[in-house]
Amino acid sequence: MKLQQLFIDQLQDIYCGEEKLAKALPMLEQAASSDELKQAFSSHLQETKSHLARLDKVFGMIDTPAEEKKCAAIAEIVDEGRTIIDETEAGTVERDVGLIFASQKAAHYEIATYGGLAQLARTLGHPDAAEILSVILAEEQKTDSLLTRIAATLKAN
Ligand SMILES: [Fe+2]
Ligand SMILES: [Fe+2]
Structure with missing residues (x-):
């Protein structure tokens, strides 16, 4: 496989x-009970739509x-x-903590992928694409930090 093809893949x-x-975030927003977490999912949905664009x-x-392409990991x-x-009750801290786990796993996958893509765009001589991919990367990192901060505010019951 050529490097350009790997980039496209x-x-x-x-x-x-x-x-x-983008399809899952409304479900997460609806399932979350912390207002801050709901807000984080709702604004990340808007961001996710802009990542697609x-x-x-x-x-x-x-x-x-x-x-x-099929994306089995996400x-x-x-x-x-x-x-x-399915396995937690609505309005519980278990559910919010579980939702944070899942969404941070997704964020880390995105961070790994956009980091690799931004570098590969530079390697392949596409600086404009690299710039866009780096900006998306920074947004994913901000979301990840926000989720870390929200997790620290949740109290065990
Ligand atoms: Fe994204
Ligand atoms: Fe994301």
Whole structure:
């Protein structure tokens, strides 16, 4: 596989991941009970939609149609979130903590992928794409830190 193809594959993987997360975030928001956590999921949904739009731009910059590739890892993490909702009661700290676990796993996957993509874009001589991918990376890192801060406010019952 050529490096450019690896870049496209990873872009398609995260494009699929962002789509799945955009579909899952309203479910997480609705399931959360802490107001701060609900707010974090709701604003991350808006951010996720804008990541999809920016990925469209990156595909355009490399003259490649924006297509999804199967993204098993994010699909599994979304399933994990669904299981947490099934196995916890509404309005409990267990549920909020579980939702934070699932969403931070997704955030870390995104951070790893965007970090790799930003570097690979530079290596391949696509500085404009690298810039967009680095900005998305920074947003994912901010979301991850916000979730860490929210977790610290939750109290055991
Ligand atoms: Fe994202
Ligand atoms: Fe994200």
